[in-house]
Amino acid sequence: MADLLFTVENGIAKIVLNRPERMNAFSEEMIDLWIQALETVRDSDEIRVVLVKGNGKSFCAGGDVKEMMAGNGFYKSDEDRVSTGLARKNSLWKKVQRVPLLLEEIDKPVIAQMHGSAFGAGLDMALMCDIRIVSEEAKLSESYVNVGLVPGDGAAYFLPRLAGIDQALDLLWTGKVLTAAEAKEKGMVTYVVSEEELESFTEKYLKKLASGPQQSIRFIKRAVYQNQTMSLRASLDMISSSMAIATELEDYQEGVRALVEKRKPNFK
CATH class of the missing domain: 3.90.226.10 (2-enoyl-CoA Hydratase; Chain A, domain 1)
Known part of the structure; x- marks a missing residue:
């Protein structure tokens, strides 16, 4: 084997x-x-x-x-x-x-x-x-x-x-x-x-x-590791870009709907 x-x-x-x-x-x-x-x-x-x-x-x-x-x-x-x-x-x-x-x-x-x-x-x-x-x-x-x-x-x-x-x-x-x-x-x-x-x-x-929101999880990992060598200004600039992209994704829409409807989200 x-x-x-x-x-x-x-x-x-x-x-x-x-x-x-x-x-x-x-x-x-x-x-x-x-x-x-x-x-x-x-x-x-x-x-x-x-x-x-x-x-x-x-x-x-x-x-x-x-x-x-x-x-x-x-x-x-x-x-x-x-x-x-x-x-x-x-x-x-x-x-x-x-x-x-x-x-x-x-x-x-x-x-x-x-x-x-x-x-x-x-x-x-x-x-x-x-x-x-x-x-x-x-x-x-x-x-x-x-x-x-x-x-x-x-x-x-x-x-x-x-x-x-x-x-x-x-x-x-x-x-x-x-x-x-x-x-x-x-x-x-x-x-x-x-x-x-x-x-x-x-x-x-x-x-x-x-089962979590995959793109958000990956954005978070990138942000945490890249922040080890970035300035505050560069970090905030990068994370604002990630946030802008995340809010356009279906996972975000599903998360908001689930919150309003008081249920667990069903991320793709």
């Missing part, structure tokens, strides 16, 4: 990491399929919301150290298996780093459902998502320092934005393991729920977003 499973049903896309025997550690096949899935998500009008989760006992253990040691996996060069620094840099850029770059292009909600362990690049892949729903029994760690590595998959970018610079440095320097509650306190996760409720809570959340 493939190292990553991708399905779409009722507007909900599911990306399932599928190497349970290796705690869903990355393989070259997994990364290639992940890139293909995200390209489909980006370009499909059918897809409304995306879920990323892992099969088995863990979310994702990050890079497969055995494959790194052998020069395999996402460190494989286009020419052959080589071990030069430049080849490893280029393979990161062309492989695993394509994931955050593609996620940046997707204006649909991307939800991570996390259980078991989320270590190193596995944790970073969740930090890149918009919302993180985590089992209360989960363990999270930026574990790069434990094997003498630097965070090559986005931790230095995403983690300080969520937890703050000092907290990010502390976690990256020490490689400490956090409980779900500790990660929530640091602003790294959105919801912490029981192991038993994880699937049902996530499904309910996905369906709520999938």
Whole structure:
């Protein structure tokens, strides 16, 4: 069976990491399929919301150290298996780093459902998502320092934005393991729920977003992320354009009718 499973049903896309025997550690096949899935998500009008989760006992253990040691996996060069620094840099850029770059292009909600362990690049892949729903029994760690590595998959970018610079440095320097509650306190996760409720809570959340006004949801996501690097004037100019477009759409008309008629809106 493939190292990553991708399905779409009722507007909900599911990306399932599928190497349970290796705690869903990355393989070259997994990364290639992940890139293909995200390209489909980006370009499909059918897809409304995306879920990323892992099969088995863990979310994702990050890079497969055995494959790194052998020069395999996402460190494989286009020419052959080589071990030069430049080849490893280029393979990161062309492989695993394509994931955050593609996620940046997707204006649909991307939800991570996390259980078991989320270590190193596995944790970073969740930090890149918009919302993180985590089992209360989960363990999270930026574990790069434990094997003498630097965070090559986005931790230095995403983690300080969520937890703050000092907290990010502390976690990256020490490689400490956090409980779900500790990660929530640091602003790294959105919801912490029981192991038993994880699937049902996530499904309910996905369906709520999938049934919402899609263009408004996408405008909101663009506004929130683009505002991180915009001036107030540019932000207000952009959002006024979004507002002007939104008021011409059927979802807005339906929302107003539903409010007047005191019923739930039926967005298309």
